[in-house]
Amino acid sequence: MSRKTGPKQALFEQLAQIAAALGSAARLELLDFLAQSERSVDDLAKLTGLSVANTSKHLQHLRRAGLVHGRREGLRVIYSMAGDDVMAAIMALRDLAESRLAEVDRIIASYLASKDDLEPVSSDELMARATEGLVTILDVRPPEEYAQEHLPGALNVPLGELESHIATLPRDREIVAYCRGPWCVLSFEAVQLLRTAGYQARRLEGGLPEWRHEGRPTASDH
Numbered sequence: 246m247s248r249k250t251g252p253k254q255a256l257f258e259q260l261a262q263i264a265a266a267l268g269s270a271a272r273l274e275l276l277d278f279l280a281q282s283e284r285s286v287d288d289l290a291k292l293t294g295l296s297v298a299n300t301s302k303h304l305q306h307l308r309r310a311g312l313v314h315g316r317r318e319g320l321r322v323i324y325s326m327a328g329d330d331v332m333a334a335i336m337a338l339r340d341l342a343e344s345r346l347a348e349v350d351r352i353i354a355s356y357l358a359s360k361d362d363l364e365p366v367s368s369d370e371l372m373a374r375a376t377e378g379l380v381t382i383l384d385v386r387p388p389e390e391y392a393q394e395h396l397p398g399a400l401n402v403p404l405g406e407l408e409s410h411i412a413t414l415p416r417d418r419e420i421v422a423y424c425r426g427p428w429c430v431l432s433f434e435a436v437q438l439l440r441t442a443g444y445q446a447r448r449l450e451g452g453l454p455e456w457r458h459e460g461r462p463t464a465s466d467h
Contacts (some may be wrong), residue, residue: 282393
């Protein structure tokens with residue numbers, strides 16, 4: 246006997262299309278990079294280690310599900326996240342994984358939490374302290390991501406350059422480092438390096454996408 250298909254089943258089919266698009270580690274990683282800034286297929290391929298052909302295939306899958314937009318720029322196709330609701334879905338999926346999957350807890354405890362023995366700074370606390378000039382905000386992402394969008398007043402020193410530029414940072418106030426999100430290791434490693442050099446440092450609880458999602462102000466070099 247064939248399954249009856251009505252409006253409810255048709256809607257679940259559409260929901261399944263979104264779920265299928267998100268059901269890939271590679272596509273979730275692509276969305277994570279697009280949450281920072283728009284990028285070309287070639288750039289995304291380099292960042293993820295995927296072939297250009299596979300990257301393009303994954304992006305087309307995301308595009309069919311309405312999760313990303315693509316625009317032509319000469320011979321290149323530039324992709325961007327389709328909207329803030331996509332970011333909200335990614336955050337909800339991440340929260341669900343943290344609350345339901347023991348392996349996620351194990352990975353976080355082994356590779357992230359073990360790197361940082363201090364409570365991270367909340368966005369509320371950072372806003373208040375930045376307004377009073379009590380902190381230095383440090384963006385340790387690559388320069389192209391910083392140029393697209395960053396926290397107001399943030400200094401950009403990519404993690405790979407931090408050790409050689411560390412002496413230029415002020416020592417008279419705490420440094421709060423941030424990067425791409427709560428699972429991004431860049432800010433954890435930056436805080437470790439800063440503390441080893443004698444700085445008072447903590448990381449922001451989230452990253453730029455979470456800050457933006459909360460409706461907080463951002464700046465851009467464009």
